[in-house]
Amino acid sequence: MNVLIVYAHPEPKSLNGSLKDFALKRLQDAGHAVQVSDLYAMQWKASLDANDSIERQANERFFPSRESKHAFENGLQSADIAREQGKLMWADAVILQFPLWWFSMPAILKGWVERVYAYGLAYGVGEHSDARWGERYGEGKFAGKRAMLMVTTGGWESHYSPRGINGPMDDVLFPIQHGILYYPGFDVLPPFVVYRTSRIDEENYGAVRDALGQRLDDLWTTKPIPFRQQNGGAYAIPALTLRDDLVPDRVGFAAHVE
Structure with a gap:
């Protein structure tokens, strides 16, 4: 299988750097072909702007989605941009690896998404009618591919528990997993999360490495997060609200997981 690791950490000698190197070797040793997009090493341009097009349309102003x-x-x-899109289409599985900074991914990785996820590739795909609202949330150009997050955070696991002060980790990562990954069609696997990174030393690094290795x-056998498909009958179209008879007592992010 083909695996793309999109890696976002500025320090090669960091915990993230070590885990990235381990993941690369583990996957290659298992016979998989692996490409790594090391965004800081690539000096990836994070900002989406008019320079992303070689030849702009003759508009008076910059309209990102039209451009x-x-x-x-x-x-x-x-x-x-074209090179990264080629890697995405090549990959059978995509791993986004990053430290959780201010409850989200680093800006350089968000910029990778904004620039690489072009209109016609990751969004703006399919018909919009009274029966369907585009090919997204379970459909799309990346359908059939798998995706997983590798995330590190300095916070304790209890801080991200169902009653933790930071909110449940599933909720914190929902915009990434459901929006950035499931929206264009990926089957999204449960994330691999490392907590209390400042306490990871040589003594307990082995346990983290072994868990990641597993x-x-x-x-390719882990069951994906069972997000509801948009065009599968669970949502009223075009309002795109969950049907009243489905889990009527559930609201928020949890309502969109079967």
Whole structure:
């Protein structure tokens, strides 16, 4: 299988750097082909702007989604964007690896998503009618591919528990897992999360490494998070609200998981 690791940490000697190196070797030793997009090492341009298109449309102002659609359809994207899109289409599984900074991914990784997820590739796909609302949330160009987050955080696991002060980790990661990954069609696996990173030393690093190794070994057998499909009948279209008879006592993020 083909695996793409999109890695976002500025220090190669960090815990993240060590886990990335371990993941690369573990996957390769298992016979998988692996590519790594090391965003800091690549000096990835994080900001989406008019320079992402080789030849702009003759508009008076920059309209990001229209420019993205025009560039994607006509082969006018900047070379760095096109290369990353090629890796995405090549991959059978994608791993996004990052430290949790201010309850989200580092800006450089968010910029990778914003620039690489072009109109016509990750969104703006499929018909919009009274029966369907595009190919998304379980459908899309990345359907059939798997995705997983590898996340580190300085907080305690209890801080991200159901009653923890930071909110449940599943809720913190919901915009990434449900929005960035499930939206364009990925089957999203439960995340691999390392807590209390300041307490990870040589003595307990082995346990973290072994747990990650098992998750990588199980990359193609782990059951995905059972997010509800948008066009599967659970949602009223075009309002895209969950049907009144489905889990009527449940609201928020949890309502969108079967």
